[in-house]
């Protein structure tokens with residue numbers, strides 16, 4: 001080899017080492033982090049975590065290192081919390097320290113820390129307070145939104161009747177109806193089920209959630225620093241989310257065109273009023289970026305989580321006809337065949353309530369939680385987490401914790417029933433996360449799940465097209481989210 005060529009290679013190697021060292025140093029914020037597997041420079045704990053089973057790998061490390069440990073996602077240290085006690089101590093007892101939003105490289109470029117779900121600090125506090133108060137004004141957790149859900153459930157039942165018992169994939173059926181509930185709050189109107197633009201949008205939301213959970217996205221969590229400069233699937237996810245944002249922009253324009261500050265009709269109108277009130281404040285958080293991103297956050301989170309849970313729940317009920325039969329019997333006794341289910345019926349229906357809890361536990365929709373970050377230097381269980389340390393609250397480790405659930409990997413509604421068959425609360429039931437930054441839409445989601453499940457089972461029995469032994473309930477993809485497997489089901493009118 002010529003001397004010049006060898007020198008170039010030597011120089012390139014030196015430069016690469018220097019870049020890796022700088023990246024490593026930048027990630028190292030000092031402190032006394034909890035122990036964990038020894039990381040390799042830059043590669044971090046790739047050897048222990050891999051790239052396609054992050055959650056399962058972290059559970060294995062939990063067995064070895066206990067409830068609180070550190071892993072290196074590439075060059076970045078992340079403190080992992082497992083089990084109810086650790087999550088509670090951090091997210092609830094020390095919630096003021098742990099309530100920042102951690103890095104999510106696969107979507108950070110879309111949101112850039114704007115919007116209620118991705119913001120931290122004062123911005124998050126302001127947007128969270130505002131969003132909650134508007135959602136409550138629109139009846140979240142109250143009777144008015146219940147009527148909206150009941151009406152929407154009625155439209156779903158009509159659609160299911162039209163199938164006349166033929167096998168269907170439930171994905172679009174469920175996402176259309178669920179999305180219309182949050183749409184009426186955020187945009188002030190529902191969409192026609194046949195609306196092609198609406199259908200395309202729902203497909204994009206569904207696809208984005210799936211993409212965020214794929215192995216490439218798990219790899220991206222570790223090596224975004226380099227991967228962002230390379231071609232790949234992350235560009236596709238970026239574009240999908242940008243298209244969803246573009247839809248929000250169009251809806252905001254529609255709201256602006258008919259905007260009457262005396263008579264706000266939806267979430268966007270209320271935000272526009274705030275923008276107007278604070279237009280002379282250069283530091284206001286009521287700006288266009290926060291309006292667009294918060295609209296997307298509510299619409300996305302309000303659609304995908306509930307519809308995925310319903311989709312997986314229907315699969316579980318189809319797989320367990322004995323459970324479905326008991327739910328139907330309780331519906332028959334408490335609600336009867338004609339009355340539309342209402343959340344007032346729930347206290348009288350312990351078995352159905354237990355089944356819905358167990359469905360949510362098994363769905364385990366975001367097993368690793370949504371990343372948090374400590375917003376100030378934090379002492380926790382004898383360790384010292386410098387400001388800016390990312391934290392993964394492993395929600396799944398709580399929902400599958402053997403000390404709280406007798407058969408952690410089995411669909412067993414009795415997890416939520418006592419000896420007398422009364423509903424039994426379990427503090428480890430935290431699918432909505434825990435503490436100050438828990439799910440903003442929890443009460444809406446709980447209403448929706450109850451009304452949809454009971455309305456469906458009141459009107460239809462579920463039939464599988466394949467023998468029950470062949471019905472596979474393993475999640476199709478498991479990453480950031482758990483994605484239910486595809487399946488066909490027949491809705492047989494009762």
Ligand code: HEM
Nearest residue numbers: 116117301302305306370431432433437438439440441445
């Ligand atoms: C089965 C249904 C649902 C589940 C399991 C669920 C779960 C979660 C979880 C685990 C988080 C992360 C909390 C954290 O950072 O620790 C979250 C956040 C959030 N959820 Fe939900 N969610 C559901 C339904 C909904 C609905 C219907 C809405 C609509 C309003 C919604 C809106 C949000 C928002 C805006 C956030 C971000 C909150 C923040 O960062 O302050 N979710 N959800």
